[in-house]
Amino acid sequence: QETASLISDRLSITGDTRLIAEGNVEVFFQGRSLRASRIIYDQAADRLLIEGPIVLTETGGDTLILASQADLAADLSEGLLTSARMVLNQQLQLAANEIQRIDGRYTALNSVVASSCKVCASHPVPLWEIRAARVVHDQEERQLYFDHAQFRLAGVPVFYIPRLRMPDPSLDRATGFLQPKLRTTSLLGTGLKLPYFIALGENRDLTVTPYITTKGGRSVELRYRQAFRTGQIDVTGATSRDDILPGESRGYLFATGQFALPENYRLDLKLQAVSDPAYLLDYGISDTDRLDSRITIDRTRRNEYISGRVISFQSLRDDEDNNTLPSVVADLTFHRRFSLGPLGGEGGLRLQTHNHWRSSSDPLDGPDDDLIADGRDLSRISARLDWRRSFLLPGGVEAVLLGEASGDIYSVGQDATYSGNYSRSHTAAGVELRWPLVKATGTGAMHVIEPIAQLVWADSDNNGIPNEDSTLLEFDEGNLFSLNRFPGSDAVEQGRRANIGMIWTRYDPRGWSMALTMGRIYRERDYGQFGPASGLAGETSDWLAGVNFTLPQGYSLAARATFDGDFELSKAEGRLSLNRDKLALAASMLWVEADPLFENRPTPTREFSFDASWKASQQLTTRLVGSYDFEGGRGTLAGLGLEYRTDCIAVDLSLSRRFTSSTNVTPTTDFGLSFELIGINGKGAAGPSRRCS
Amino acid sequence: QEAKIAFGGLAQDTSLPVEVQADSLSVNNADGTAIFAGNVLVGQGEMKLSAASVKVEYATDGKAIARLHASGGVTIANLADAAEAQEAVYTIDSGTIVLTGDVLLTQGPSALSGQKLTINLKDGTGVMEGRVSTVFVPGGN
Amino acid sequence: CGFTPAYAPGGAATRLMGSVRVADPSDKNGFDFVERIEERLGRTEERLYDLAYTIRTDSVGVGLTTDQRITRYNLTGVIDYTLTDAQTGARITGGQVQSFTSYAATGSTVAGLAAEESAAYRLMRLLADQIVARLIAEAAKLP
Numbered sequence: 001q002e003t004a005s006l007i008s009d010r011l012s013i014t015g016d017t018r019l020i021a022e023g024n025v026e027v028f029f030q031g032r033s034l035r036a037s038r039i040i041y042d043q044a045a046d047r048l049l050i051e052g053p054i055v056l057t058e059t060g061g062d063t064l065i066l067a068s069q070a071d072l073a074a075d076l077s078e079g080l081l082t083s084a085r086m087v088l089n090q091q092l093q094l095a096a097n098e099i100q101r102i103d104g105r106y107t108a109l110n111s112v113v114a115s116s117c118k119v120c121a122s123h124p125v126p127l128w129e130i131r132a133a134r135v136v137h138d139q140e141e142r143q144l145y146f147d148h149a150q151f152r153l154a155g156v157p158v159f160y161i162p163r164l165r166m167p168d169p170s171l172d173r174a175t176g177f178l179q180p181k182l183r184t185t186s187l188l189g190t191g192l193k194l195p196y197f198i199a200l201g202e203n204r205d206l207t208v209t210p211y212i213t214t215k216g217g218r219s220v221e222l223r224y225r226q227a228f229r230t231g232q233i234d235v236t237g238a239t240s241r242d243d244i245l246p247g248e249s250r251g252y253l254f255a256t257g258q259f260a261l262p263e264n265y266r267l268d269l270k271l272q273a274v275s276d277p278a279y280l281l282d283y284g285i286s287d288t289d290r291l292d293s294r295i296t297i298d299r300t301r302r303n304e305y306i307s308g309r310v311i312s313f314q315s316l317r318d319d320e321d322n323n324t325l326p327s328v329v330a331d332l333t334f335h336r337r338f339s340l341g342p343l344g345g346e347g348g349l350r351l352q353t354h355n356h357w358r359s360s361s362d363p364l365d366g367p368d369d370d371l372i373a374d375g376r377d378l379s380r381i382s383a384r385l386d387w388r389r390s391f392l393l394p395g396g397v398e399a400v401l402l403g404e405a406s407g408d409i410y411s412v413g414q415d416a417t418y419s420g421n422y423s424r425s426h427t428a429a430g431v432e433l434r435w436p437l438v439k440a441t442g443t444g445a446m447h448v449i450e451p452i453a454q455l456v457w458a459d460s461d462n463n464g465i466p467n468e469d470s471t472l473l474e475f476d477e478g479n480l481f482s483l484n485r486f487p488g489s490d491a492v493e494q495g496r497r498a499n500i501g502m503i504w505t506r507y508d509p510r511g512w513s514m515a516l517t518m519g520r521i522y523r524e525r526d527y528g529q530f531g532p533a534s535g536l537a538g539e540t541s542d543w544l545a546g547v548n549f550t551l552p553q554g555y556s557l558a559a560r561a562t563f564d565g566d567f568e569l570s571k572a573e574g575r576l577s578l579n580r581d582k583l584a585l586a587a588s589m590l591w592v593e594a595d596p597l598f599e600n601r602p603t604p605t606r607e608f609s610f611d612a613s614w615k616a617s618q619q620l621t622t623r624l625v626g627s628y629d630f631e632g633g634r635g636t637l638a639g640l641g642l643e644y645r646t647d648c649i650a651v652d653l654s655l656s657r658r659f660t661s662s663t664n665v666t667p668t669t670d671f672g673l674s675f676e677l678i679g680i681n682g683k684g685a686a687g688p689s690r691r692c693s
Numbered sequence: 694q695e696a697k698i699a700f701g702g703l704a705q706d707t708s709l710p711v712e713v714q715a716d717s718l719s720v721n722n723a724d725g726t727a728i729f730a731g732n733v734l735v736g737q738g739e740m741k742l743s744a745a746s747v748k749v750e751y752a753t754d755g756k757a758i759a760r761l762h763a764s765g766g767v768t769i770a771n772l773a774d775a776a777e778a779q780e781a782v783y784t785i786d787s788g789t790i791v792l793t794g795d796v797l798l799t800q801g802p803s804a805l806s807g808q809k810l811t812i813n814l815k816d817g818t819g820v821m822e823g824r825v826s827t828v829f830v831p832g833g834n
Numbered sequence: 835c836g837f838t839p840a841y842a843p844g845g846a847a848t849r850l851m852g853s854v855r856v857a858d859p860s861d862k863n864g865f866d867f868v869e870r871i872e873e874r875l876g877r878t879e880e881r882l883y884d885l886a887y888t889i890r891t892d893s894v895g896v897g898l899t900t901d902q903r904i905t906r907y908n909l910t911g912v913i914d915y916t917l918t919d920a921q922t923g924a925r926i927t928g929g930q931v932q933s934f935t936s937y938a939a940t941g942s943t944v945a946g947l948a949a950e951e952s953a954a955y956r957l958m959r960l961l962a963d964q965i966v967a968r969l970i971a972e973a974a975k976l977p
Binding site: 325 | 837970
């Protein structure tokens with residue numbers, strides 16, 4: 001049979017059948033171990049009479065029982081421990097005057113106090129505790145059954161439950177209640193969300209969250225997740241009735257899925273649907289104003305990118321009518337890169353088809369916000385070949401020959417002015433000269449100054465193709481030296497031009513680093529291709545200035561601006577981020593000129609927003625969020641968050657005020673409070689415990 | 694076997710005669726001691742003691758043996774119990790044997806090991822000390 | 835004033851040309867990043883160094899109007915890179931580059947989609963250029 005081993009400092013063999021072990025006594029049997037100060041092993045009765053302090057550790061170390069006395073069977077499987085404490089998963093402690101071990105599986109405790117809070121001599125009352133007449137712990141099922149349980153907060157009885165079942169904290173996927181959340185909003189009133197998690201086997205689970213509010217809000221949110229051998233899906237949805245839209249059943253459905261396909265293709269699924277535009281904001285689910293459902297199959301290799309996708313858009317904006325917006329888009333892209341053997345250099349071929357449809361079939365432009373025929377449908381086939389080769393000239397100049405040739409065939413339908421087929425071929429060629437100069441300073445910092453000049457020849461005919469996908473232009477360090485700055489295919493950059501610029505990089509691996517970029521575009525003729533706010537308009541474009549700072553203590557700043565000859569800003573934006581151990585901050589600033597014609601922005605945008613969190617103490621983290629619209633002259637969003645997390649409780653408090661309003665979106669204040677009993681019903685990580693003063 | 698009382702096997706009538714066999718014997722009259730060497734076997738009733746060498750100390754009257762001092766690896770057997778150690782000192786009149794140095798006491802399926810074992814033959818009790826390790830079978834014997 | 839041409843004959847940075855193998859991409863961002871690195875440092879002819887990278891991007895809504903329209907997004911990007919010796923695998927240099935590009939969301943859905951993808955394309959090229967500038971700066975360290 002299995003042998004048990006007992007180790008001690010001294011062992012007396014008495015005349016009768018008893019062994020008395022004293023001093024650091026340890027007993028090991030089938031993975032269970034017991035430590036005590038004194039054990040009497042009565043061989044005839046096969047019992048162990050143990051004197052404390054006793055520490056009994058179950059196999060796997062998840063359950064620990066501390067006691068002062070015990071009378072147990074020799075194999076530690078059953079018996080009685082007195083004035084004992086049981087510790088589950090180093091988190092939840094159950095103290096009882098008596099713990100009974102029953103055939104190696106159950107542990108029964110009488111008159112129990114259960115809590116995961118650190119109890120100090122100076123203030124013995126734990127922050128929260130559950131008192132129960134009797135608790136049974138089933139070690140195999142890892143469940144805890146409470147009889148006559150009473151929940152106390154700081155010693156004050158809060159509620160009473162005759163019978164309570166709860167998963168033992170070491171159980172990862174157990175059916176049961178998750179962390180409740182209290183949420184108060186000016187629209188829905190005060191409500192409680194009580195999620196109930198149902199584990200459906202190893203790879204599936206369902207979370208049901210009823211949400212009842214004082215102002216007649218009744219909704220149920222369901223979240224279903226399933227893992228397959230080659231992928232997974234995650235579906236979240238809710239149905240609600242409330243007084244905001246009385247008599248209407250509202251709701252939303254968000255679903256995502258990822259699957260691995262053969263030949264290492266990848267399938268991505270995304271579905272977003274909502275019953276009415278304001279629902280997502282009213283229930284604090286998301287602040288997106290355009291829903292985007294898509295199916296994508298793609299594969300990426302070193303020299304090849306293949307992607308096929310179908311996207312369906314649904315706008316939630318006031319001034320947009322989904323019938324006159326391209327609501328379904330289908331694209332197919334094949335991009336191959338290769339080296340040109342004897343010619344040298346690097347080439348690329350991209351083939352693409354694009355189709356989008358509008359559900360309206362009215363060939364004229366109705367009262368909607370854009371100037372495009374309401375029913376216009378469009379399909380396009382494009383091919384683009386690009387090539388570049390670089391040479392190192394004496395004196396350290398890198399000369400690059402580059403070129404691009406593209407051919408597009410368009411077919412436009414349901415559009416009084418533009419219906420018909422179009423074709424366009426476009427070529428552009430250029431020479432790029434780079435002259436990087438390096439200098440190392442004594443302090444280990446390195447400087448690189450790189451003047452760059454690019455001369456580009458391109459033909460100038462857009463063949464009357466209506467421009468729909470290339471109206472939103474940007475001018476930044478990413479396309480200062482690009483042959484075609486239009487984002488889409490409907491327009492191509494025409495005419496001869498010179499892109500001139502200089503990049504100064506200071507790099508110190510240990511210290512601070514900086515990159516400064518300045519550049520401008522000189523065109524032979526102004527083809528009126530660009531809007532004023534893009535910074536690219538005119539025979540000479542605006543100046544582009546971009547700066548990028550990284551400081552070792554966790555600061556980083558990136559900013560850029562475009563301004564004309566006499567420093568008249570057309571666009572400026574910047575992002576600052578700070579990551580210190582106590583303070584984290586992300587701030588962004590935006591200043592953009594009005595551009596009603598091209599970018600559909602009738603008024604300038606001037607906005608500052610920030611998101612800061614500060615660790616006030618070991619346990620308390622505060623968070624502040626805000627954004628202010630200078631143009632509108634008032635804040636658009638403000639938020640305060642507090643998280644208090646100790647070893648046994650996590651309290652999250654959030655208060656946010658959204659000032660935006662439109663016909664179906666009203667300003668709301670959203671107050672959220674959630675608390676979690678760590679070690680009981682949630683997998684929240686325990687925070688540092690308070691020190692006993 | 695009649696109902697054995699565990700460890701009772703250590704009880705021993707210390708008044709029985711002691712016989713000693715060995716390959717060689719050397720006597721030292723100055724301090725009244727004799728040294729048996731080579732496969733020494735000491736017997737007293739049921740109890741047997743074997744060792745590489747045993748030094749016998751006689752009582753002051755020169756006739757009775759006061760103490761046996763066995764060394765070089767000692768084994769003591771008494772019916773079902775057996776004990777091994779590097780050295781053992783058996784004081785006859787007090788009836789105590791003190792074994793020291795990697796002591797191992799086996800009794801049926803149970804085995805005890807430690808650094809020092811003091812057995813009181815009169816009441817069959819024993820005390821093992823020095824990080825004692827005991828292996829027993831719960832529910833066994 | 836102490837500046838010397840990086841690509842002067844025998845200059846340290848010339849050893850970068852055609853000798854850096856950037857790791858295979860796993861998504862479109864990686865594909866565009868590898869394309870730009872190979873444009874600047876040439877496709878690998880003699881593999882002396884390996885460039886490993888991890889790309890993290892995040893889209894943040896800015897330009898929130900008073901009628902709850904998100905008119906603009908910042909696409910923030912951070913790339914951690916490491917240059918190692920292809921034979922010994924020993925680390926030569928490495929670090930982190932960060933920046934952002936933006937795209938407007940005021941036009942039609944098709945315009946927004948093209949602007950978003952163009953922002954990602956530009957961000958990858960911009961960050962690749964920052965890494966190349968740092969590799970040129972530290973070219974003296976190349977074994």
